[in-house]
Amino acid sequence: MTRGARLSAAVDGWLLPALIFAAGILIFTLGLDDRELIQLECRTGLFVKEMAETGIGWFPTVYGRPYPDYPATHPALIHWASSLLGGFSILAGVLPTAIAAALTLALTYRIGRISSKSLGAWAVLLLLGTYGFFATARTVALDHLTTALTTACFLASYLWLVSGRKRWFWAIPLLCLAGFACRGPIGFVVPAGVAVVSCLVEKRFRTLLALSSLLAALLGLACVALFQAAEQTAGGQFAHEVWNAQAASRLTGSPGKPWFYYTTRSLGAYALSFPLAVVALIAYAKSWFHSSDKNLRLLRLLAAWLGVIFLGFHIPTAKATRYLLPMVPAASLIAAFLAVETQSTRWAAVVRACLMRALGLLPTLGLAAACVLFGIRASLPDADLPWSLLLTFLLLVAGLRIWVIPRIAELETRQYTAGLLAFAVLAIVQVTVIEPVKQATEGARTFVDRLEGVRLESEPLVFFQIGPDQEDIRYVLNVGRPVQPLFVEKPEDLIRLPADAWVIARRSRFAALPPEVRKTVAVSFAGMLGHQACVVFQSTSSPKRPGDKSSRSAFSVHRSAFSVHGSRVRRQDRQPLNFLTVNGER
Numbered sequence: 001m002t003r004g005a006r007l008s009a010a011v012d013g014w015l016l017p018a019l020i021f022a023a024g025i026l027i028f029t030l031g032l033d034d035r036e037l038i039q040l041e042c043r044t045g046l047f048v049k050e051m052a053e054t055g056i057g058w059f060p061t062v063y064g065r066p067y068p069d070y071p072a073t074h075p076a077l078i079h080w081a082s083s084l085l086g087g088f089s090i091l092a093g094v095l096p097t098a099i100a101a102a103l104t105l106a107l108t109y110r111i112g113r114i115s116s117k118s119l120g121a122w123a124v125l126l127l128l129g130t131y132g133f134f135a136t137a138r139t140v141a142l143d144h145l146t147t148a149l150t151t152a153c154f155l156a157s158y159l160w161l162v163s164g165r166k167r168w169f170w171a172i173p174l175l176c177l178a179g180f181a182c183r184g185p186i187g188f189v190v191p192a193g194v195a196v197v198s199c200l201v202e203k204r205f206r207t208l209l210a211l212s213s214l215l216a217a218l219l220g221l222a223c224v225a226l227f228q229a230a231e232q233t234a235g236g237q238f239a240h241e242v243w244n245a246q247a248a249s250r251l252t253g254s255p256g257k258p259w260f261y262y263t264t265r266s267l268g269a270y271a272l273s274f275p276l277a278v279v280a281l282i283a284y285a286k287s288w289f290h291s292s293d294k295n296l297r298l299l300r301l302l303a304a305w306l307g308v309i310f311l312g313f314h315i316p317t318a319k320a321t322r323y324l325l326p327m328v329p330a331a332s333l334i335a336a337f338l339a340v341e342t343q344s345t346r347w348a349a350v351v352r353a354c355l356m357r358a359l360g361l362l363p364t365l366g367l368a369a370a371c372v373l374f375g376i377r378a379s380l381p382d383a384d385l386p387w388s389l390l391l392t393f394l395l396l397v398a399g400l401r402i403w404v405i406p407r408i409a410e411l412e413t414r415q416y417t418a419g420l421l422a423f424a425v426l427a428i429v430q431v432t433v434i435e436p437v438k439q440a441t442e443g444a445r446t447f448v449d450r451l452e453g454v455r456l457e458s459e460p461l462v463f464f465q466i467g468p469d470q471e472d473i474r475y476v477l478n479v480g481r482p483v484q485p486l487f488v489e490k491p492e493d494l495i496r497l498p499a500d501a502w503v504i505a506r507r508s509r510f511a512a513l514p515p516e517v518r519k520t521v522a523v524s525f526a527g528m529l530g531h532q533a534c535v536v537f538q539s540t541s542s543p544k545r546p547g548d549k550s551s552r553s554a555f556s557v558h559r560s561a562f563s564v565h566g567s568r569v570r571r572q573d574r575q576p577l578n579f580l581t582v583n584g585e586r
Contacts, residue, residue, distance in 0.1 A: 017106040020124060024102025027128070028094070028137045031431045035090045037477060038442035038530070041140040043469070045477045047075035048088055053482075058229040059242075062469060063484065066234050068245040071226070073182045074142045093140045100148040101137035107151040108329045112336060114158065115295050121416065122336035123329075126276070129423045132269040132321065133328050135430060143325045145182040146190055149175050150326040153191035154305055157198040161207075162297065172211070173218055180222045184246040188219050190326050193312055197304040223247075250318040257319040262310065269321045270328055276335035276355070277306060283338065283348040299337060305330040339415070356415050444474040447527045451536055452479060454524075455502050462486045462497060464505035471529045475504070491517045497539040507533040 037045040047060035047067070059066040060075045074096065082092040105124055112120030128134055137144060156171040172195045179187030192215045199208035226246075230239040266274050281288075281303055288296045288303075309327040313319070338352050455461065463472045463485055476483050486501075488494065491513050494503065507526065521537045528534070 017110050020109050021102045021106040024105040024137075025098050027427065028098035028101050029091060031435075032090050032094060032138070035435065035439060036443055036445050037090065037093060037140065038438060038444075038474075041093065042444075042473045042477050044075060044078065044140045044142070045088075045093060046473050047072075048078045048082065048093070049477065051075055051079045052082070052088065058233050062473070066230075066238060068230070068238065068241040070142070070246075071181060071184060074145065078140070094138060097137060097139065097141045097144045100144040101133070103148045104144070104151050104329055107148070107155055108332060111151070111155055111158070111298075111329075112333055115298055116340060119333070119336050119340045122339040122419070123333045125416070125419045125423060126273050126335050126339075127329060127332035129419070129426060130270055130273040130328055130332060131426070131430075132325065133273075134426065135434070136322065136325065138430070138435070141322065141325075142183060143322045146179055146187050147326040147329065149179045149182070149187070150191040150194055150305075150309075151329045154194050154198070154301075154330070157195045158298075158301060161198055161202050161204060162301075169211075173214060176215060177218060177222060180219070180226075184226065185219070185223060186246070186250070186323075188215075188222060189312075190309060192219070193308045194305045194326075197308040198301055201300050201304045250316045259314060261319050262314060262321075262324060265321045266310070266324060270324065270331065273328055273331035273335050276338060277331035279351055280334050280338045280348075283351050295337070299334065302330045302334050306334065339419075441528075442530050444471075444529050445478050447529045447534070448475055448478040450525065450527065451502060451504075456500075457481060458500075460486055460498065460501040462488055462501050462503045464488050464494065464503050465509045466504065466506065471504075471506075471532050471534070474530050494539060495520050499539050501539060503537050503539070504529070505535055505537070507535050510535040510537070 043062075046062060050061045050064065051072070054061060054064070056076050056079065057066070057072055059068065060070060060072045061067060077096040078088075078093050081095045082088040085092045085095075105127060108127055109120040109124050112123040153172055153175045156168045156175065159165045160168040160172070172191075176188045176192045176195075179191050181187070196208060196212055196215070199205075199211055227239045227242060230242040284296065284299060288299050306327045309324060309330075313323050338348065338355050461475075461483060465488070466472055467485075467487055472485055472487075476485065488497075488503075494513075494517055497503065502524070503521070513521075520540055522540050524536045524538060526533065526535045
């Protein structure tokens with residue numbers, strides 16, 4: 001092998017994936033600044049906030065109580081990132097997600113490179129252009145860890161089954177165990193299912209039996225270890241809740257969404273990759289079952305990867321679009337076959353021609369969509385938008401689309417440049433428009449700052465018919481000092497509150513209070529706590545009496561139930577938290 005050939009092999013083998021990985025981290029963290037945590041991110045933020053006070057355990061905690069839904073691995077990664085970056089910030093929170101998503105990009109290119117450089121490059125571009133992947137990669141999203149491990153597991157399976165590199169077999173159980181550590185049983189089952197179905201597609205039935213037996217045994221041992229850790233943390237009742245939260249309720253819980261939920265939501269949430277992957281599978285349907293071509297062999301394995309996740313998640317009753325994120329790299333790789341001349345079927349050629357025409361139009365359509373979003377943003381004055389930067393980028397993209405792309409002579413280069421511009425428009429709109437609008441509609445910082453500006457540290461904070469583990473988390477996360485809120489459910493209990501207690505209630509619940517209770521409270525202000533309209537009020541039924549214990553005796557049980565004793569929670573004081581959802585989602 002000549003020196004030039006060795007250099008080319010080195011570039012293809014590790015340098016390009018490394019560059020893609022580094023570029024991915026930059027793309028997924030650029031422009032975060034001081035964005036606050038919103039929606040489900042708040043729960044993870046509270047995990048990390050309490051972990052800094054109590055130390056790292058087997059499970060994260062909420063108000064000092066262990067939380068059964070997740071192992072502590074993901075919050076621990078954020079905690080370590082915070083230590084490296086000098087304290088908790090949005091960058092520290094997103095960094096593990098960004099690294100996992102960037103690793104997924106690099107592995108996706110490596111898988112596509114099995115067929116050709118062009119297929120790998122188009123797969124990366126389509127993955128970046130998939131909104132559900134790109135948008136969540138810039139948030140605190142646990143499922144990106146599962147996605148990266150699943151992609152790595154597929155690559156290890158291919159190298160073992162197809163390329164004959166037997167040492168890669170042992171990477172499969174290790175990756176599955178890493179998935180379990182991050183996400184519990186779901187994190188194990190998803191990459192394991194991809195590896196097992198790869199054996200089935202390759203008709204390696206003895207290998208299938210051996211691998212399935214090994215992975216089933218490892219899953220059983222991992223579950224036993226998880227429940228032992230849960231019992232050691234907070235007793236047998238908590239171990240039962242861990243089993244229910246991470247396994248039983250996901251499989252047999254009350255169905256909240258119809259069986260076709262994933263079919264309809266995936267077409268939008270994971271466009272462009274998923275719809276184009278469906279078209280590609282139909283386009284190659286006549287030949288991919290019967291051909292021994294290397295590219296179609298890869299396509300079959302990718303289809304099995306996509307299918308086992310998409311169909312497999314129809315079985316559990318608990319459904320959320322983010323659960324399907326590990327199939328998106330497979331969808332982008334399958335969709336990339338439409339952009340690359342790998343097989344010549346007549347319908348595939350027609351679809352490819354339509355796709356390339358659409359790519360030429362996407363930058364223009366993106367610019368039009370940006371203009372529409374500007375109009376929407378104008379009605380949200382709280383959304384801080386960098387207008388000058390945004391307009392500069394959009395004018396630059398428009399200039400490239402109008403004057404540069406038509407002058408590129410080589411067809412493939414022209415098409416790929418159009419695809420890059422389409423992604424650039426998506427990224428610009430996401431970072432400078434969509435994210436500020438989400439911050440304006442989902443943020444809690446303005447509400448919290450307004451109340452904390454008048455509430456003394458010694459004055460109780462009470463949530464009426466809220467939480468634990470709902471809007472209260474958004475509030476507590478944005479307070480600079482430790483807060484131990486109280487939780488009240490019955491309207492009549494509001495009358496017995498001390499006058500210095502600040503009460504937060506949803507506007508609808510406040511409006512439904514009995515008249516005799518409404519007469520005893522005074523409204524301070526109303527505002528948006530996240531996307532919920534809330535009211536802040538105080539009791540007027542009893543005078544403020546600092547140090548009077550009798551005025552608070554009725555609520556001492558509530559305070560003790562959610563208090564942290566000293567700077568560190570003692571293990572024997574930890575009891576399981578029984579509230580498992582934020583806005584109905586895990």
